Amino acid sequence: MKLRTGFYAYLAIASCLGIAVSRSNFHWGLLTLSLLFFYMIYRLDGKSRKLFSLSILFTAGFSGYMTYVDNNNISLHHENETQFPGTVYSPVIIDGNKASFQIKSMQNEVLMVEYYMKLEEETSQIRELTLGDSCNWSGILKQPQQASNPHAFDYKNYLYEQKIHWILTLNLLPEACLSPSNTTFLTSIKQHRQQGINLISDYVEQPNASFMISLIFGDRSRLDDGILDAYQQLGLVHLLAISGLHVGIITAATFYIGIRIGITRQWMNLILIFLLPLYVLVAGGAPSVMRAATMTGVALTLMLMKKKVFSIDTIGLACIFVLLLNPYYLYHIGFQLSFSVSLSLLLASGILQKVQNGIAQLFIVSMIAQVASLPLLLYHFYQFSIWSPLLNVIFVPFYSLYVLPISFLLFFVLLVSPEHVSFLVPLLSYPLEFMNSFAVRIAEYPIGIMVFGKPSIPLMAAYCLSVIFFFYMWEINRRRYGVIILLMCMVFHWNINYVNFFGKVVVLDIGQGDAIYIRLPFSKGDYLIDTGGAFTFPQEGWKEREKEFHSGADVLVPLLKAEGVRRLDKLILTHGDFDHIGNVESLWGEVEIEEVIVPQGFGVGEVEKEIIKEAKRRGVRTQVAVSNTGWKEGKASFVYLHPTKFYESKNEGSIVLLAVLGNKKWLFTGDMEEEGERDLLQHYPNLNVDVLKVGHHGSKTSSTDRFLGAIKPDVAIISAGRNNRFGHPHQEVLDRLSQVDAEIYRTDLQGAIIFRFTLQGGTFSTLIP
Known part of the structure; x- marks a missing residue:
């Protein structure tokens, strides 16, 4: 039988569908797509019956193949292991005081290796490691970090698809390594x-x-x-x-x-x-x-x-x-x-x-x-x-x-x-x-x-069909119809948030800091409360890295772009601590900011001055939060409750915002501590809330018994960094929250906390179960 044009292309599509069906969460949708694909082939003339049979076979075969590969993509090592004889499997990359490379263990499993050098002299020692060197490595195994924010890079999955399951953090460099006597072709x-x-x-x-x-x-x-x-x-x-x-x-x-x-x-x-x-x-x-x-x-x-x-x-x-x-x-x-x-x-x-x-x-x-x-x-x-x-x-x-x-x-x-x-x-x-x-x-x-x-999965399907239609119309000299359909798809995508009846609150896993994104249904408002920001400490020149993780550029900005945010209606900076405002610089030029809200006394520190100066240069309004004022959008409302006066302590003078979102009362408290909580209750003695953003990352100087007993939150959200040096959240705070029967969510354990809501109500979810 003479094969028609595209025979192997059809089989390639069938192969891709088989893999996708095996591994995707959208099994039924992909199975439906597969059936449509098979039907399209079946409708071809009689010469293509062989293609029809082979397409089904390739879809089933690659689905089984993907399942087999996935089921065998497991580790033979255990977390309590400390000794790993193995060979260097990849070139050593040195960035400042960090060295990273891969080794292949005796179990024929690849491990990602990290070593943090304490002395500059170690740089030359680690540069001597070459591909194929056999050493006895000593260190601690840890699992790679999975994505803890929506739309963030999933390092764990990235390594998993390379069949790497562990990161080995070396305690020290091996004393002696053996160069290979017989180098394999691939290693060579x-x-x-x-x-x-x-x-x-x-x-x-x-x-x-x-x-x-x-x-x-x-x-x-x-x-x-x-x-x-x-x-x-x-x-x-x-x-x-x-x-x-x-x-x-x-x-x-x-x-x-x-x-x-x-x-x-x-x-x-x-x-x-x-x-x-x-x-x-x-x-x-x-x-x-x-x-x-x-x-x-x-x-x-x-x-x-x-x-x-x-x-x-x-x-x-x-x-x-x-x-x-x-x-x-x-x-x-x-x-x-x-x-x-x-x-x-x-x-x-x-x-x-x-x-x-x-x-x-x-x-x-x-x-x-x-x-x-x-x-x-x-x-x-x-x-x-x-x-x-x-x-x-x-x-x-x-x-x-x-x-x-x-x-x-x-x-x-x-x-x-x-x-x-x-x-x-x-x-x-x-x-x-x-x-x-x-x-x-x-x-x-x-x-x-x-x-x-x-784009969502259905929108991606619409895009793909629009692109196919675009090329088909071009081929038959009716290109304007293809352009119109593609532009209609893009226009719908551009305005999709205006027809989205779901709102969203995302408490980001921004490390030791705060960053909370709020989107109202039907794009009635986009707000950001604080931006997060990591402290940096002076260190020797040789230790400085060229490529350092930045929570603003690597977490905050990608999330806003993925959500389709082109303009923030309000950027609320609760106070001037760096872990709340340090990433503002990442936003300039990436997203338009309509208004910056700051507390009384903001503008003393160097970073605060720079923010006000840059906002003025860009024509962005800067307003001071005034207690008992706010705004309303539909059923959502926002009221500034605090501060009512100037505080010497930045933490005590944090902006406190009471919001009604998804028929729940939210209290965003910044880093407010005991004195501020006392003053807040004095001005609003009947205050009660459904959801509390716990003050000061769960520090024992915040969330006092009196305060929690008065507001009685059903849900408490704590934004804190993993293994932070402050020990946040403190156990005393966790105990106090348990005493008022609050359900506790923590970014350091569960990643980003997401509340998806409509005008009637909403539900909580976390990135890490």
Whole structure:
């Protein structure tokens, strides 16, 4: 039987559905989608009955395969173990006083290793560790931290999909390690890769070195965060990863050189088929590289066999092969973007062939890629840059035809004569510096960045159907209908909160601090009470890290963007302590702020002064909270109860807000302590509440017996950092709350506390059960 175009592409879709059905929480929805997919195939003509049967078989087979892999993805180690003979499995990464790498234990299980150096001399000792070294490691096992905030990066799941279940924190470095006598082929490749990375780092200055390493070896860990964020916002981050275009250029260049030196085409095809898997390993084995290399390898193999297969089937075979290697790749954003964009470009090849002008063709390619990736970009990054199609027309040729070749030229010079590479580095540094500055400058103008929020699963399905319809309409020369449907989907998404009858209160797990986001039903109001902020302490220069976790940039801003927040109606800063206002700087430029509310006496400290100064510069109103005043939106109401006077103590002078949300009375108390509680009861002796945000993170100087006995909360929420040095929450406070029969929620144990409500009522949930 002669197979039709797209035969293997259909099987690839069936494979993806099988994996998704096995692992997703939306089993019934995916099963329905699978049935629709099978029905569509069944409706094809009689020649496709084999395809129908194979599609069912592939869906069932990959579902079983994913279940088998998942069930066997378990650890053989136990938490009480302390000794771990094993070998170094990954390069050592040193950032300040922290060293991290992977080891493979005797049980053939990979462990993530952390070591915090106490002396600078240890840096040189740990740099001596090389891939394959066998040591006896001593330390404490702990489980990776799962996501404790909505929409946050889930480090535990990230490691799980790499079959890593434990983080080993070393007590000390091993005294002696044995170098391997017989190095495996894979270890040898990893060693050569690391030697290449080290060679670039030693002889090329930053940021040029980080770009060369990213484009040649697929390692983006050294790229500057500011530049990386700018490229991500503008939809250019794919240029900093090894993609199909890079693999194509490298393959074509190698083929051309081989032909020029006299090797026949047939032998060059064989050589390239052998070299492509090696290049995948050298480039770090990212899904996008595997996809491009597999497609190229399949095409070359078919050329040798003198058989013809359509490009769409080549990408289908590549997808099946990659998922066989690791079914978890389906959930990797690199896999999703690589295959969706490649497939769309192949399907739109007829459109591109009609365009003769090279620049116009490049613009259309960029637009097709942006439309194809739009649902995924919104799902993973919550925003879209209107400048992306135009900027890709500029940046794609620059990187593909200039930066990539120059990077390889510099690397070859490094291999031959490292001392002379400095003479050629300006060929890369000056143009790259100009283009990076250009990208950062455009990213600083928020007018081009459209924050949509994270689409729901039904909305994602609508987006995907809209994208398919868009390309179909383009193919039959009715493109305006496709554009209209896609724009309608985007307009609905942009305004989705206006039709959402659910409100939300999120007490974030912001560490040792407070940050509480409130959204009213039908987008009647978006408010933020405090921002959190981590204390930093001076330390020696060698201990300072280039990439430090920041609760503002890594927790607060992503949550607001994922919720589709483009404007905060009120930013309420309860008082001037850094753990309540330290992340305000992260909000400027990321979200519009209508009004900042501060307590009496705010503006004394340096951080407070800077906030007021920046608010004035940006034209943001700053108001002082006045007791017994507030505002109302529908059935929701907000009243400032405290402070009624100026307090010397910032904690005692915290803004106290009484709110009615979801038919419950909420009392947000900042860091108010005993004196403030006493004054509050004096002014409001009949105060009673349903939900109490416990003052001062559960300190024993707050939440006194008298106060709790008067307000009688049904629910108490404590925002505190894990293993904080203050010992919050104190046991005395927990005992007092138990005495008034309050249900206690704690961010340090349960992650973010979420209250989802309507105008009639609501329910509590936690990120960590």
